[in-house]
Amino acid sequence: MTTAIIADDEDLPRKELRRMLNKIWPELEILAECEHGAQALEAIHQEEPDIAFLDIRMPGMTGLDVAHAVKGRCHAVFTTAYDSYAIDAFSAGAIDYLLKPVSEIRLQEAVTRLKERLSSKQPVADVSQLMQELDKRLKSAATERIRWISASVGDTIKMFSIEKILFFSSDEKYTRVVCTDDEAHVRKPLKEIMDGLDPEQFWQVHRGTVVRADAIAKAHRDEMGKYTVELRGTSEKLKVSQAYAWRFKPM
Known part of the structure; x- marks a missing residue:
């Protein structure tokens, strides 16, 4: 059986993602729902899921931080409310993302890719390059901080x-x-x-x-x-x- 965790600091997006996954991928077992990055990191170490759905923008330890910390242990799919300046940082198809609010069509596409990776036993994608690129874009955006x-x-x-x-x-x-x-x-x-x-x-x-x-x-x-x-x-x-x-x- 394929297993996963969901990490998002907001209740409604977390529950809605679980609802859609239950509908689209009913055989997927959700092992844990986490409210912040530290909890997600602990769940990955304890539960050893195949997949982690990680919100990028969690306080303290972000979804990217979690994926980097558990490099190689599970496939990551990032959920994000960021605009296109950050979305462009994702390499085409190597690391998946879901733009909030998540649509069922987009989630179905991600699920199809995940199933292919799992069945072909593809190695877990390295997020290091993504982290560097996204960090560069976010620092650039930081010049627009509210004063x-x-x-x-x-x-x-x-x-x-x-x-x-x-x-x-x-x-x-x-x-x-x-x-x-x-x-x-x-x-x-x-x-x-x-x-x-x-x-x-x-x-x-x-x-x-x-x-x-x-x-x-x-x-x-x-x-x-x-x-x-x-x-x-x-x-x-x-x-x-x-x-x-x-x-x-x-x-």
Whole structure:
């Protein structure tokens, strides 16, 4: 029997991929669903799957990092929401990817290629060159990082330097932007804002919350093992979802 794991830090894409795989490839056994890269790495070592479906953009350890760390142990298929500038980094057919939201037609194509590779016992593709090319493209895109956030408040336009923002939180159709002495709402979803943030400077701690890493004063863990963080410059306490709790575990 062919086996696989799925790794994605978002619940809905992970569950939807599993649903489509169950439909397209019912004999495929999903051994584990992982919420972050470290968990995926552990699952690959423990379960030894034939295939790993890995989201490229996971916090901390990315899907590419996982594939590189387990080089040669299983075939990797990357899921990504990146635009074409990153998609072009994938070599034709050697390493597969699925652009989110994943369509059944595209998944069927990937499954067909995987079955061919497994039946012919092709060696697992080396991701080193892909990592170098993608890293080069992402560094090039990094020059377009957000420096200012502008928010309309009545007849006034407020300007927030990215260096002064403590955290962003999703608020229905808006994103709340919070500084030490001010805040506002912008008409832009958090996911789009995150594309322009430096992931080393801003950490996602919840599906709807991104915080400035150097503003974190402390993290508290309750009796259920759930974390909340306190930030310097605000009295608000922010919840940390289980998917990102690994950031705060003692070294």
